[in-house]
Amino acid sequence: DAGVIQSPRHEVTEMGQEVTLRCKPISGHDYLFWYRQTMMRGLELLIYFNNNVPIDDSGMPEDRFSAKMPNASFSTLKIQPSEPRDSAVYFCASSRARGANVLTFGAGSRLTVL
Amino acid sequence: GDSVTQMEGPVTLSEEAFLTINCTYTATGYPSLFWYVQYPGEGLQLLLKATKADDKGSNKGFEATYRKETTSFHLEKGSVQVSDSAVYFCALSDPGGTSYGKLTFGQGTILTVHP
Numbered sequence: 001d002a003g004v005i006q007s008p009r010h011e012v013t014e015m016g017q018e019v020t021l022r023c024k025p026i027s028g029h030d031y032l033f034w035y036r037q038t039m040m041r042g043l044e045l046l047i048y049f050n051n052n053v054p055i056d057d058s059g060m061p062e063d064r065f066s067a068k069m070p071n072a073s074f075s076t077l078k079i080q081p082s083e084p085r086d087s088a089v090y091f092c093a094s095s096r097a098r099g100a101n102v103l104t105f106g107a108g109s110r111l112t113v114l
Numbered sequence: 115g116d117s118v119t120q121m122e123g124p125v126t127l128s129e130e131a132f133l134t135i136n137c138t139y140t141a142t143g144y145p146s147l148f149w150y151v152q153y154p155g156e157g158l159q160l161l162l163k164a165t166k167a168d169d170k171g172s173n174k175g176f177e178a179t180y181r182k183e184t185t186s187f188h189l190e191k192g193s194v195q196v197s198d199s200a201v202y203f204c205a206l207s208d209p210g211g212t213s214y215g216k217l218t219f220g221q222g223t224i225l226t227v228h229p
Contacts, residue, residue, distance in 0.1 A: 043222065045217075101146060
């Protein structure tokens with residue numbers, strides 16, 4: 001099992017550019033989560049999906065952020081246009097519906113917006 | 115709503131010292147409780163969990179007991195090592211209602227262990 005796979009690991013871009021972060025969850029997991037981590041705000045849940053359907057997107061900061069899950073093995077988080085305050089580490093995590101709901105996290109995508 | 119409060123860090127200890135990181139929670143239902151650890155440059159990984167009152171989770175010398183009466187899940191280790199230096203997150207999962215599947219995290223506690 002390769003775990004949750006995120007790409008890119010690092011992204012440096014200029015303000016106003018579009019950013020797309022990608023995630024491949026663990027096969028068989030029903031839930032997929034996108035988190036953002038910053039020193040100031042800690043770990044924030046942005047959005048999560050169950051069986052590819054968005055369940056709660058109340059954490060998405062504004063309309064510049066969007067997330068999709070076209071199938072069970074792929075999700076994207078898009079920021080358009082990006083701003084310096086979007087600089088953070090973005091984590092994807094997945095879990096199975098049954099059991100104690102243990103999340104498995106990816107290694108994260110570090111985004112720097114200049 | 116659900117919330118998790120951890121003791122403020124950072125925590126700095128010498129090797130072989132005793133560790134306690136406090137965690138208290140607020141939840142409407144009967145949550146499962148977790149401790150996650152994040153090593154530098156990595157994602158979070160599960161350290162231990164407990165799913166009902168009085169359960170004790172344990173792993174790698176760390177322990178935490180689910181105390182419903184005090185709504186707490188404090189993390190302890192009898193003798194820390196330099197390799198335990200990391201950020202520790204307390205979290206809960208409330209199985210009730212529409213929040214099923216979602217984890218609520220505390221703010222994280224930075225632990226640094228010196229030789």
